Amino acid sequence: MERYNEITNKNQREIVLLQGRPCAWGKCVFCDYIADNSKDKDAMVRLNHEVLSRVTGKYGVLEVINSGSCFELPEETLEEIRNLIHEKKIQKLFFEAHWMYRHQLQRMREYMGIPIIFKIGVETFDWDFRENYLNKHADFTSPEEVRAYFESPCLMVGIKGQTKEMIARDIELLKKYFPLGTVNVFTNNSTSVKRDEELVAWFMETYQWLLDDPSVEVLYEKTDFGVGD
Template sequence: MIRYSTVTEKNQREIILLKSSPCIWGKCSFCDYIDDNDSDLKKDISLNKRILKKITGKYKTLEVINSGSCFELPKETLNDIKSVVISKDIKKLFFESHWIYRDKLSEIETFFNIPIIFKCGIETFDNDFRNKILNKGAIFKNPLEVSKYFKSVCLLVGIKGQTKEMIKNDIDYLLKYFEYGCVNIFVENSTNIKRDENLIHWFHKNFSFLEKEKNIEVLWNNTDFGVGGDSYEI
């Protein structure tokens, strides 16, 4: 598994994929990413230390991802991240968090004491599709409510059952309410959720302008950030 990379286009940053305890939700119908979870904390901490040694601080920005939320990272790993932030003079962090943790975000902000962009995997603002089909476990009234907690959301595009209207609304909400965003084109995995090639083709044709939005990133493949793919590195 590749666990260190750099994002050199928009929002230049170093990015690392760390190991964590199991996702607090872990029930999303489309996700097998949680297979990277591990309950062996000693093993997780040891691996994470090796990955953190790769950080150079060259962009002064670091994104930390794991197969769940930043709150599931071992406490020792959070301390190790903070040490790297200080030693490498990191000025901004990106972290991921499930909606469940929305009232705890300030704890991470206080701990690191630097600007943090929290990303939340909303997937879609269509409530029925998000919770009944994707089983996301994120219940809220509207995009404005989400924006009170998160500066960035991740959307999922290209799943059988999604509609063009759904996607249009999602992109409108993203641009209207959020400072940052990531649009993930669905790649089939070990789950039963299927990819809609026609919908993806339509999205590419109609929303290619998002590539020019400085704080919106479109991932056509789930390894486009450079982490998560296979590696022979030990």
């Protein structure tokens, strides 16, 4: 599994895929990504140290992801990230967190001491689809609620059961309320959720302009950031 890469097109940065404890929620119906975790703290710390040792700081920006939220990384790893920020003169950090951690984001910002762009897996702003089908356990009702805590929502498109109207509204809200965002085109995996090829084709044609939008990253494959497998 590749755990380090450089993103050189939009928002240039280094990105690392680290290992943390099992996702605190871990019940999203579409997700089989959460298997990349451990309960062996020493092994996680060693692995994460090896990955973080590849960071050069060449862009002054670092994104750290894991199969859950940044708050599930070992304390030793978080301390190493903080030290790396100073050593490599990193000026901005990207982290991801579940909605349940929203009240802890400021504490993490203070701990790291530099601006943090917090991503969140919104998947969709359609409450019924998000909660009753995807089982996200993120009960916000408006994009304004999300924006009060997070800068960059991650949307998911191309799932059977979604509609064009739902996706159009999600993109509209992303552009209206957030400075950054990611759109993940769903890929079939080991879960029961299935990809809607017709919907994907419509999205890629209708929203081709997003590929040139500097504030939105479109991931057609789950490994488009160059990490994972």
